[in-house]
Amino acid sequence: MESSSVVATAAEPGPHAAGEKVAAVFWHESMLAHDAGRGVFGRGLDPGFLDVLDQHPETPTASATWSPSSVAAPSRVSSPGTPAAAPTPPSSSPSTPPELVQANAIGAKKLCEGTFLNPGSWGAALLAAGTTLSAMKHILDGHAKIAYALVRPPGHHAQPDRADGYCFLNNAGLAVKLALDSGRRKVAVVDIDVHYGNGTAEGFYHTDSVLTISLHMKHGSWGPSHPQSGSVDEIGEGRGLGYNLNIPLPNGSGDAGYEYAMNELVVPAIEKFQPELLVFVVGQDSSAFDPNGRQCLTMDGYRKIGQIMRGMADQYSNGQILIVQEGGYHISYSAYCLHATLEGVLNLQALLLDDPIAYYPEDEKYTMRLRGRDIGVPSILRPPALPFPVLHPKTQVRFLLLPSLSIRPPPLSPSAAAPTESIRSRPAAMGLLSNRIGKETLKAGDHIYSWRAAWVYAHHGIYVGDDKVIHFTRGRGQEVGTGTFIDLLLVSSGPNTNTPCSICNNEGATTNTETNGVVSSCLNCFLAGGALYRFEYAVNPALFLAKARGGTCTLAPTDPDEVVVRRANHLLSNGFRCYNLFKSNCEDFAIYCKTGLLVAEQGVVGQSGQAISIIGGPLAAVISTPFRLVTTNIYGMAVMAVGVYCASRYAADIGNRRDVLKVEVEDLTAGLASGRIRALENISQLVAPAEAQGLAVAAPVAA
Numbered sequence: 004m005e006s007s008s009v010v011a012t013a014a015e016p017g018p019h020a021a022g023e024k025v026a027a028v029f030w031h032e033s034m035l036a037h038d039a040g041r042g043v044f045g046r047g048l049d050p051g052f053l054d055v056l057d058q059h060p061e062t063p064t065a066s067a068t069w070s071p072s073s074v075a076a077p078s079r080v081s082s083p084g085t086p087a088a089a090p091t092p093p094s095s096s097p098s099t100p101p102e103l104v105q106a107n108a109i110g111a112k113k114l115c116e117g118t119f120l121n122p123g124s125w126g127a128a129l130l131a132a133g134t135t136l137s138a139m140k141h142i143l144d145g146h147a148k149i150a151y152a153l154v155r156p157p158g159h160h161a162q163p164d165r166a167d168g169y170c171f172l173n174n175a176g177l178a179v180k181l182a183l184d185s186g187r188r189k190v191a192v193v194d195i196d197v198h199y200g201n202g203t204a205e206g207f208y209h210t211d212s213v214l215t216i217s218l219h220m221k222h223g224s225w226g227p228s229h230p231q232s233g234s235v236d237e238i239g240e241g242r243g244l245g246y247n248l249n250i251p252l253p254n255g256s257g258d259a260g261y262e263y264a265m266n267e268l269v270v271p272a273i274e275k276f277q278p279e280l281l282v283f284v285v286g287q288d289s290s291a292f293d294p295n296g297r298q299c300l301t302m303d304g305y306r307k308i309g310q311i312m313r314g315m316a317d318q319y320s321n322g323q324i325l326i327v328q329e330g331g332y333h334i335s336y337s338a339y340c341l342h343a344t345l346e347g348v349l350n351l352q353a354l355l356l357d358d359p360i361a362y363y364p365e366d367e368k369y370t371m372r373l374r375g376r377d378i379g380v381p382s383i384l385r386p387p388a389l390p391f392p393v394l395h396p397k398t399q400v401r402f403l404l405l406p407s408l409s410i411r412p413p414p415l416s417p418s419a420a421a422p423t424e425s426i427r428s429r430p431a432a433m434g435l436l437s438n439r440i441g442k443e444t445l446k447a448g449d450h451i452y453s454w455r456a457a458w459v460y461a462h463h464g465i466y467v468g469d470d471k472v473i474h475f476t477r478g479r480g481q482e483v484g485t486g487t488f489i490d491l492l493l494v495s496s497g498p499n500t501n502t503p504c505s506i507c508n509n510e511g512a513t514t515n516t517e518t519n520g521v522v523s524s525c526l527n528c529f530l531a532g533g534a535l536y537r538f539e540y541a542v543n544p545a546l547f548l549a550k551a552r553g554g555t556c557t558l559a560p561t562d563p564d565e566v567v568v569r570r571a572n573h574l575l576s577n578g579f580r581c582y583n584l585f586k587s588n589c590e591d592f593a594i595y596c597k598t599g600l601l602v603a604e605q606g607v608v609g610q611s612g613q614a615i616s617i618i619g620g621p622l623a624a625v626i627s628t629p630f631r632l633v634t635t636n637i638y639g640m641a642v643m644a645v646g647v648y649c650a651s652r653y654a655a656d657i658g659n660r661r662d663v664l665k666v667e668v669e670d671l672t673a674g675l676a677s678g679r680i681r682a683l684e685n686i687s688q689l690v691a692p693a694e695a696q697g698l699a700v701a702a703p704v705a706a
Contacts, residue, residue, distance in 0.1 A: 024349050026149040026326070029138040034155045036127045128156055128171035139178035139325050142280075143185050148322040149348060152178070157329045159200040159284055175284050175327040176206045179213055182280050188212065191278035193269060195261070195308060196286025196329040197296030198222060199233030199249065203284070209241040214248070214276045216269055218261065220289075220298055221251040236563045248272055254297040258304030261289075265311045273315050281316045281324040283348070287331030287340040291360065295332050302343035302358040309347020324348065336360070438536045438555055442526065448564025450540075450593045452554070453533035461554050463538065463593040464529055465571040472529040473571040475592035476520045477582040520582045521574050521592070538590075540597060541658075548653060554590055558658025561597045570596045570668045577672035600663045601671070 131154035138150040158174035160166075179190050191214040192207075194200035199219045207213035219233055239247040250264050273281075287305070289298040316324040326348065331337035342356055445451070447468035452461040464474025526535075538554075540561040547558055561567065574596070580587045595601055653659060 024351065025147075026151050026345060026349060027138065027141055027147040028151045028153055029134050029141070030153040031130055031134055034127045034130050034134070036124070124156070124171070128158075130154075131156060131158065132172040132174050132177050135174035135178045135325075135327055136181055138327075139181050142323050142325055143182065143187075148316075149324055149326070151326040151328070151345065153328050155328075157196075157286075158202070158327075159194060159196060159286075159329050160198070160202045162202045162205045169330075170202060173202045173206060175200075175282055175325075175329075176203045178325055178327065179203075179207070179282055182282075183212060187279045189214070189276060189278045190280045190282060191273055191276055192216065192282045192284060193273075193312065194218070194284035194286075194329070195289060196284060197289040197293065197298055198286070198330065199251075200284060200329075201233065204237070204247050204249075207243065208239050208247060209243045211242045211246050213243075214246050214272065214278065216248045216250070216272060218250045218252060218264055218269070220254055220296060234563065236566055246276075252298065255299050257299040258301055258307065261298070261300060261304050262307050262311075265308055270311065270315065273319060278319055280320050281312065283312050283324055283326045284329055285326055285341070285344055286329035287333075287337035287344075288329075290331070290333060290336055290340050292333040292336045293331065295330065300340070301360065302339055302356070305340045306343040306347035306354075309344045310350065311347075313348045313350055438539060439534055440537045442535060444537075445526075445535075446564065448567040448597075450538040450561075450567075450597050451529075452536050452538055452590070452593075453530045454536070461536070461590070462529070462531070463554075463588075463590040464524075465567060465593055465596045466526070467523075467568050467571055470526050471523055472526055473521065473523050473575050473596075474529060475574075475579055475582065475589045476522055521579050523575055538593065538597075544653065547656070557594065558656050559594075559598050559600065560658070562599055566599075567596050570599065573668045573672065579671075594657055595671075598657065599665050599667070600657055601666050602657070602660065602662055 134154050135152040135158075138152040141147055141150050152174065154174055156169060156171060158170045158172055158176070161170040161173040161176075175192060175194075179192060182190050189212055192200070192203055194203065194215070194217040196217075197220050199222070200215070200217045204215045204217065207215055217233065222233065233249050233251055235249050235251065237247060237249055238245055248268070250268055252260055252264060256264075285305075287293065288296040289300045290296070290305075291299045291301055312324060313322075316322050326344070328341075331341070336359070339356060339359060343358075346354060346356075445466050447466060449466045450463065451466050451472065452463040454461050462474065462476075464472040466472050536555070539556040540559060542556045542558060544558065547556055574592070579592050579595070582588065657663060
């Protein structure tokens with residue numbers, strides 16, 4: 004296609020272009036040539052007899068929101084930049100998704116659900132990519148520190164080999180690649196669009212030169228074009244392991260939720276990564292009125308996020324930050340939120356626009372948990388000594404706060420009532436009197452246990468599928484019944500026989516009885532004739548206290564099942580400390596596999612609930628003795644003893660203790676846990692620059 008003749012004059016380098024209160028805004032009206040047509044909910048559906056067709060969110064009418072008028076109020080807000088002329092379609096480029104060129108040749112095509120390439124779309128996509136590259140080049144050449152690529156169509160879902168989610172080319176990803184090719188060694192991308200920036204993450208999933216961070220609602224995968232779920236366990240691969248941080252937020256998180264996530268997760272990650280350039284990917288579809296999102300952000304929220312981003316840019320990238328526009332589908336309020344974002348990034352003290360809605364109800368209970376950590380917030384949700392760092396895969400210590408919240412606000416619509424959720428956020432469904440389950444309900448990653456003689460002691464393990472359980476025993480393991488005195492007393496190691504089980508085949512048992520008692524058994528050997536019970540996680544305090552016996556549940560949330568199984572298998576090969584009935588027993592092992600948490604200061608007990616119960620009962624009786632001065636009634640004394648016992652259980656639970664750390668299993672087996680858990684803080688030598696992975700198409704930068 005021919006290059007556009009509408010070109011704004013770039014500001015000359017100097018105080019105005021590079022000052023703290025201005026941004027170079029890059030825009031080209033020809034990007035409005037992309038028209039995705041009409042349908043229902045952006046899907047191109049035509050119900051026939053129902054006359055309810057809407058304009059697709061990506062239409063010229065809706066996209067007109069993104070124009071210089073949104074940001075060019077007083078001259079302090081914007082400075083003219085140079086929009087890129089549309090480059091020639093690089094049909095010969097092997098990195099260009101072939102279906103895009105083919106669709107453009109045909110004239111119109113549905114690429115995937117909701118994504119339509121019509122006449123004018125390909126040229127607009129190329130122009131959006133080129134405009135973003137021009138904005139990045141403007142920064143790299145020293146003409147400005149802040150540039151805003153105000154582009155349509157969006158790009159953060161576009162992957163190296165496919166279009167997805169209204170996106171054709173990954174505008175932000177191409178700009179990052181340009182920065183790396185220009186000599187920047189480390190670039191960080193922070194994406195606050197309401198949807199997971201899967202395309203950007205995919206493009207840099209195997210490199211440690213780019214840290215990709217995405218704050219989004221929990222929507223999961225939405226089809227073949229979008230296989231990524233945006234879950235917390237998608238952390239990169241190879242050299243990029245640990246360099247993709249997903250922060251899926253509950254619906255209705257609002258201003259307080261986003262500010263909390265930015266301060267407690269994003270800022271520490273950026274601090275560890277030490278980027279040389281920041282790319283801020285902004286979508287106003289996280290706003291309170293957007294039809295495609297449920298996150299309830301207001302102008303204040305966007306402004307605050309902008310301020311936090313500006314603070315990080317000033318500290319780590321010499322104030323340089325590229326802002327790239329993504330989604331936003333409420334025409335009027337999106338423009339207000341766009342404007343507020345720039346007010347925040349520019350640190351404007353005098354606000355230029357008032358919020359037209361002023362207030363939107365967030366989820367009050369959720370918000371209170373964020374604004375006042377002393378109001379019912381478990382200690383596990385408070386920042387530890389080391390907040391989320393970006394580390395080498397072998398020394399990664401992750402502590403995910405918001406994704407671990409067990410209290411979830413109600414969905415705002417019936418369609419959102421039953422989202423696909425990981426077990427980390429699912430409320431526990433347990434019986435008040437018993438956790439007993441049938442074998443048919445087992446799934447890999449479950450923490451199970453079986454009571455031994457006279458219900459004195461329960462043996463715990465992790466079910467890993469295929470009728471196998473990985474568990475921690477004293478000595479060589481239960482398959483050969485090598486009972487020590489304590490094992491024989493509590494019958495904790497199962498069948499007392501010297502004949503190995505033909506099914507278990509003595510798998511995992513070692514001769515190193517002092518350091519390695521992690522074994523793999525068949526389910527029947529693990530149960531040793533007992534009933535099957537499932538240990539429950541993320542229970543509410545009332546239910547926790549109602550369970551008088553410890554070792555059955557915890558307040559702590561669990562990690563995804565696949566992470567649990569990986570930890571258990573790693574410990575099967577490498578061992579789990581020295582067995583100690585009170586400090587490091589089978590329940591401690593299973594809880595660590597499920598949560599990755601370890602008690603830093605092990606005094607009398609570790610994190611085991613049943614060890615706490617064994618010690619807590621007699622201790623409660625002793626501690627409650629002075630209350631005889633208050634009452635001599637035997638029932639009153641009993642109530643006081645029970646109260647002291649319950650309080651001690653609650654305070655010592657792994658989900659409510661302050662002395663816990665999130666420790667990667669590789670760190671544990673490397674010897675970082677020896678009485679007190681330590682974490683490597685000096686990791687600068689472990690984070691080495693690497694070549695970035697290519698994205699979609701290296702669109703040329705306009706001269």
